[in-house]
Amino acid sequence: MIDRAALLGAIGRLAAAMEREAPALNEIDGALGDGDLGITMTRGMQAVQQGMAEMPADLGQALLRCAQAFTKTSGSSYGTLFATGLMAVAKAVKGRESFEASEVSGLIAAARDAMQARGKAELGGKTVLDSLDAMAKATAGLSDPAEVACAAREAAREAVEAFRERPATVGRARIFAEKSRTMRDPGMLAMTRIVEAVTGEA
Amino acid sequence: MKKILNTPADYVDEMLDGLVAAYPEFYRLHGDSHRVVARAQAGRAGKVGIVSGGGSGHLPIFTGYVGTGLLDACAIGDVFASPSSEQMADAIRAADQGAGVLRLYGNYGGDVMNFDMAGDLVEFDDIRCTTVLLADDVASAAPEEREKRRGVAGMVYAFKIAGAAAEAGQDLDAVTRVAQKAADAVRSVGAALSSCTVPQAGRPTFDIAEDEMEMGMGIHGEPGVWRNKLRPADAIAGEMMDRLLADMPVGQGDRVSVLVNSLGATPPEELYILYRVVKARLEGAGASIVMPLVGRYATSMEMAGVSFTLLKLDEELEGLLRAPCDCAFWRVG
Known part of the structure; x- marks a missing residue:
């Protein structure tokens, strides 16, 4: 079961992980983009963490606040997409104080769809959408919390490698399409780090 | 930096x-x-x-x-x-x-x-x-x-x-x-001679040799069409006009406005050298130039380079301009 206490735990782990991973994420992002991915995630999570004490028990309201922390602190595409995904999940669990692990797959899919609409990108384009798609599929039908966590983590890790050899198709990385072959996508890698931290294995 | x-x-x-x-x-x-x-x-x-x-x-x-x-x-x-x-x-x-x-x-x-x-x-x-x-x-x-x-x-x-x-x-x-x-109704093309440095990055956005230029480069250093030895002003202006006019032809009786813009470090002197060619090409095609703009209107900090922007006018657009x-x-x- 995921409730306010579980959310606060995940926020603490994710904020710490993003701070730790920021230099590595900035560096890999800098090869193709503007090199601010680590800064975006760190700043956003710091803002989320500052609101932890007043985090409501209603998970919809709580996740909306998390999303707003990103829309306030970041103008980077990844920050806005992350906020968009959080808002989609917030909408889906609005008015509830907990949800089950069996619902995670559907919530990830909701985030994926909202982010796809916002980013006007296709699946298969070597973006964070492909990580979410893999995670949604891998967790479908599972209800044991540990199994869900493990499946999501593995799916995110495998997606990064599965798309490694493909050229980038969207954003700034698109103009370096050839160079991007053989490189891991920064946004997909960040999602792997995010899910590792959230599931407590960072 | x-x-x-x-x-x-x-x-x-x-x-x-x-x-x-x-x-x-x-x-x-x-x-x-x-x-x-x-x-x-x-x-x-x-x-x-x-x-x-x-x-x-x-x-x-x-x-x-x-x-x-x-x-x-x-x-x-x-x-x-x-x-x-x-x-x-x-x-x-x-x-x-x-x-x-x-x-x-x-x-x-x-x-x-x-x-x-x-x-x-x-x-x-x-x-x-x-x-x-x-x-x-x-x-x-x-x-x-x-x-x-x-x-x-x-x-x-x-x-x-x-x-x-x-x-x-x-x-x-x-x-x-x-x-x-x-x-x-508007088209632009740019050419860069040097890079710029984003303060928080601390180093130039891209490297370009002292004697090189890049045609078509974007205002954040996005790669352009070609990179080669720096050419004379008239050749640069000529190619930039070719690219604009290939995309949006201009003919007899057309009314256009044109912006010859410094990307930051290029001085107005050089913009006026380029403007000679811009004017000759547009008028040579039979077009009249309305309210030309020459100067720094859209820049990339200290980047040296230039962009040309062409706006094709009708009565409504000209009145608003x-x-x-x-x-x-x-x-x-």
């Missing part, structure tokens, strides 16, 4: 403080984010609002064009980085005078995403928004993929034309239509 600054983190905030301090008759900071600039005196009630926004590092774009007959408000991000959607929403709120707001800006993924999200945020304030994107850089995608092109100096013309229509009391749909018409406007960087009438 050789720049006049205090700390990279304060670069944009201190720049905006100074800009507003220098021209309090034109600009004020709006809201508490420190990243929204609005007109010192808001437009009159019932006027359509026009907002723009994007990364810093391009003055006078975007902030500089807040003024009468131009923009109402602007959201400014870090250097070459999109403002946040909250800041854009604040700019929309500052621009709104009850008649809706046109979002008029360059076609960059992050800006598009954030302005779309900002539109969702101001729905709660009952502000109706429309969007027109500038995608004028002919070197950034082929004609059949025009919607993927980047927006560059063509924004200056779009701000002017939409701003004049709004000032004249046209409604949101009319202002949006004429802004789209201007966006469709000639209408009065006033900001710290540009006055007409």
